Amino acid sequence: MTELKLPSIDYAALAPILIMLGAALFGVLVEAFVPRRLRNPVQLLLALAAVLAALTMVILNADDRLITAGHAIAVDGPTLFLQGAILILAAMALLLIGERAVERGGAFVAHAAVTAESVDDRRQAAGAGGTTEVYPLTTFAIGGMLIFVAANDLLTMFIALEVFSLPLYLLCALARRRRLLSQEAALKYFMLGAYASAFFLFGVALVYGFTAGVPDRAAGVDFATVHAAVGESSSSQVLLFAGMALLAIGLLFKAAAAPFHVWTPDVYQGAPTPVTGFMAACTKVAAFGALLRVFHVAFSGAAWDFTPVLGAVAVLTMLVGAVLAVTQTDIKRLLAYSSIANAGYLLVGVLAPSKDGLSGTMFYLVAYGFSVLAAFAVVTLVRDADGEATHLSRWAGLGRRSPFFAAIFTFILLAFAGIPLTSGFTSKFAIFAPALDANQAWLVIAGVLTSMVLAFPYLRVVVMMWLSEPGDATPTVTVPGALTSAALVIGVLATLVLGVAPAPLLDLATGAAEFVR
C-alpha cells in the first residue's frame, strides 16, 4: 500500500474562491427552501454579501505571494489585483442584475422553459417576477473567474474556464424581452464556446507532450514545468508551438479577439443587458488575467516567437473592432465592437513584457470595466413600451428629452474615445507607453490609428443625441431605481477619478505586477 500524501492547502489564501463557490451552493438551497416572494432580496443580499466577504479576504491577503493546493493555485500580486477587480465589477453587475424598479420583475424571464413568443410568454413578459436562479449562476461564474486568474496549471485553468462559462451560457438565454434573440445568442455562445474549449484542451495535451522531453523532470502542465520545458525540452518544437497556438486560441476566444470574436456582437445583443455588462467587464478581466499568466509565466521564454503572431492578432482585432463599429445601428452591437477593439488594445499591453506593461494592462482592465458597466447601465434605462430601445435611430434627440442621462452617456463615450480627463485616456496611455518602451511601435501606431477611427462611431452617437431633433420615436429614459443609480454613479465616478487622479490605482497595480512561479 502506498502512502497517500495530501498536498498542503492554505485555506486563507483560497478563501475568496471558497466563499464565492460556497455562496453559490447556498444560493441553490435558497431556491429550494425560501418562499418565492422573499427569494429575490435574499438571493441578492446573499450574492452581494459573498462578494463583499470575498473582497475583504482578498484585501486581507494582499501581501500573499504563494503557491498552494498542490501547485494548482498561485496567489500572487496579479491574482489578488485581478480577483479584487473581478469582485468589485461583479458587485456593480449584481446591482444591475438585481434592479427591479426599471422594469416590473427585472430584466430576466420568469420561466425560461415557456415557448418564446407564445401567449404564456407574452403574459410573463408583462410583469411576472424574474427568475432568481440568476444569482447562484452569477455567483458560480464569479467563483470560476476567481480560479481562472489564479490557476497555476493548465488543467485547473481549463476547469475554471468551464466553471465560469457554463453559467454564462445559461444567463444569456434569460432575457425577458426578445426571447428568441436571447436563446439564439445563448446557443451560439455555447456551441462556439465548446468549440473553443476543445482547442484549448488539445493545446494542453500537446504542451504536456512537449514537457515530457525534459531530462530529470516529470511531465506536467503546471506553469513551472512548462516554463522549464520551453528552455530545455528535447521534444519537437512543433509540439510547443502548436500547443501554444491552440491554447492561445481558446483564451483569445474568451477575450473576444479577432478572428475569434464572431460570437461577441450576437451574444452581447441577445443577452439581457445586465449580463452583457457583466460579461464585458468581468469576463474580459478573467480572460486577460489568464492570457497574462500563460504568456508571462509559462511561455515567457518563447516571447520572441509569440509576440509577432499575437501582435498581428492584436492589430487585426483593433481593425475589425474599429472598422465594424462604424456601421453599427444597434447600441449594444456598437458597444460589442468597441469591446472587441479594446481587446486589441489590451493585447498590446500583454505583449509589453515589462512590469509596466503588466500593471498597465491590469489598470486598463479595471478602468474599462467601470466605464463599460456604466454604459450598459444607461442602455437599460433608455426604453419604450417594448423594453429597451437599442436601435441607434431611436437615440436621436435624447439630449433634448433627457439631458442628464445623455450627458452621462456622452461622458462615457468620450472616455471610450480616450479623451483626456477620463479613464479612457489614462488607461490607453498606461498601455501604449510600455509598448513603446518595448520597441513595439507598430502596435502603438495601429492602436492610435484605430482609436481615431473608433472615435467616429462614438461621436456619431453623441452628435445624434444632442444635435438631432427628438422625433416621436425617441424613447424616454426611465428614472433608475436605487440599484442602477448606485452602479451608474460608481461607474461614472470611477471613470472620472481614474482620469483625473490615476496615480493611486496605478501604484497599486505596479506594486502587484509580479508573478510567482
Place this chain on the structure above:
Amino acid sequence: MEQTLTFASAEPTGAVAFATADGLLGSVWLLVAIPLVSAAILLLLGRRADRWGHWLGVGAIGAAFVLGLTYFLQLRGLENKQVQLSLWQFITVGDLKVDFGLLFDPLAAVFVLLITGVGFLIHLYAVEYMAHDEGRRRFFGYFNLFVAAMLLLVLGNNYVMLYFGWEGVGLASYLLISFWYGRPSAATAGKKAFLMNRVGDAGLAIGIFVLFAQLGTTQYDEVFSGVGALSQTTVLVLGLLLLLGAAGKSGQFPLQAWLPDAMEGPTPVSALIHAATMVTAGVYLIARSNPIFSANATLQLVVVSVGAVTLLMGCLIGAAKDDIKRVLAWSTVSQIGYMFLGVGLGGGAYALAIVHLLAHGFFKANMFLGAGSVMHGMNDQVDIRRFGNLAKYMKVTWLTFMMGWLAIIGIPPLSGYFSKEPIIATAFERGDWTSWLFGSAALLGAGLTAFYMTRLFVLTFHGPARWTEDIEHPHESPKLMTVPLILLAIGSVGAGFLLSTSVPDWLTATAGLGGEHAEHEAVLAHWLITALSLLVTVLGAGLAWYLFRNGTATAPQPAGVLVTAARRNLYTDAFNEAVFEKPGIFLTRALVFLDNRGVDGLVNGLAAAVGGGSGRLRRLQTGFVRSYATSILTGALLVVAAFLAVQAGWLA
C-alpha cells in the same frame, strides 16, 4: 513710471520663485470649490432645487468674494507676495509632471476680486432678471460653473491648469449663449462661439505642447525662469500660438466675429462673461506670460498691432449698429483692443492694461445691466431706434448708465479717464515712428468711442420717444436690479482713480511685472496728449449729440461706403464666408459627390473608405453558427500556421 523692484527682476532670464501657501492661504482652493459644489448641487438636484436654487448660487459667489477679500488682505502682509499651493500631482508620466496646484499672487488676487465682486452683483441682478424664466435654476448652475472655471483659470500655477479653466469657461459660455436653445439664432450663436474658440484653443494647446517640448515643464515659475534660454524663433512661435489663443477667447482680430453674436444669451451673461471677465482672459494670459512676450520685440509688435486694429475696428462697427447689446459688444471688442495694446507695449503698460481691464469690468457690466434693465422695461426691445426719452421713465437706469457712458469715453474724473488715457500716452512712447502710428490709432479710437457711445446714450434716453405701439408706459426695474446698477455705477465713478494709484504698485510683486524698463522719449509731451485725447472725446461726443439729439429714423437709411461696410462688420463675416465657409461647403459637396455610393452622411473621404469597408466586412457577420465556426477554424489554422512558421524560422 516709477516702480520698485521687490523680488524678481523683470529680465526674462531672472529666476522666479514662489513661496508655499500656508496658514489661511492654504485653503485658497475653496475659492474654486465653493462655486463648483454649488453648480453641482444646482444641476444634479433638478427641479427639487427650483425654489431656493438661485439664492444658493448667489450665496456661493458672495462667499467666494468674502473669502477672496480675506485672502487678499492676508497676501498684503506677506514678504513674497506669490504663494502657491500644490494639491496633488495630476499627471506624472516620465518627464511630464503636471501639478494640480494654485498660485495666489497680486495678479491673480485682483482678478479674483473682479470675478467674485462683479460676479456677485450680476448674480444678484440675475435673480430678478431671470425670475420669469423656468430655467432659472439651470441658469444659476451654469453661472456658478462659469465662475468656478474662471477662478481656476486665474488661480492655476501652470499652463495646463490654465487650459482647464480656459476650456471650462468656454463650455459655460457655450451653454449660456445657447441657454435659450429653442431660438435658432441662439443655438447658431452658441455654435459660432464654440467653433471660433476652438481655433484659438488649438493655438493655446499647441503652445503648451511647445512649452513642454522645449522646457520640459508647464509650471509658471519654471517656464519663466527658463524662457531666457530659448531661441528667439521659438519664443516668437510660442508667443504667436499663445496670442492666437488669447485672441480667440477675447474676441480680437481675426477671431472677433463670435463675440457680438454671443449677445443672444441672457443679458447677465453678456455682462459677466462677455464683458467683464471671460473675454479678458486673453489679456490675463498675455499679462501672466509677460516674460515670454517681453522676450521678443517682434512679438510685442504683433500684439500691439492686433490691439490697434481691433480697437479701431470695434469702434467703426459699433458706430453703425442699432442693437443696443451689439453696440456694447463691439465696444467691448474695442476696449479689449486697448488692453491688448497695453500688454503689447510691455513694461509698465502691463499694469495699465490690467487697470483698464478692471475699470472696464465695472463700467461695462454697469452698462450691460443697464441695457438689460431698459430691455426689461421695453418688452425685450433691443433696437435703439425704437427707444428715446427713457430718461424720464427710468431714472435710476438713466443715471447709472450715464456714469458708465461718461466713464467709458474717458471724462475726468470718472474711471475711464484714469485707465485709458495712460495707455494712449504710453502708445506715444515707443520711441520710433510706430509711436505715431499706434498713438494716433489710440487717439482716434478715443474720439470714435465718444461718438458711438454718445449716440447710444442719446438715442436711448433722450430725444423724442420712438417706441413700438405695444409700449405705453416703460417702467423702472425692481430694486433687486437697480441696487447692483447703483453699486456698479459707484464703481464706474470711483474705481479708476483708486485703481490707477494703487494697482500698478501692487502688481509689481507679480512675476515679471515689476522692475525698471528702458523709457523711450515720448514723441509728444504728456500734457499735450492728455489735452488732445480730451479734445477728440469732446468733439466725438459733441458731434453725436448734434446729430442725434432729435432722434433718428426708425428704419435703416441708405448710407455711404464706410457706414455700409461697418454695418456689415467691415465685411469680416463675408470674408470668413468666402474664405472658409464656401470652400468648405464646396469641398464637402465634392466629397459627397465623389462618394455618393459610400455610406450616406459621411463627408470625409477616409471615413467613407472605412464605412464602405465596414459595410462589406459586416456581411461576414451572417448570424449562422456554422459560418462563425468556419471563421474561427480558419483563424485557428492561420494562427497555428503562423506559430509553426515562426518556429521554422520563415518569418524571423
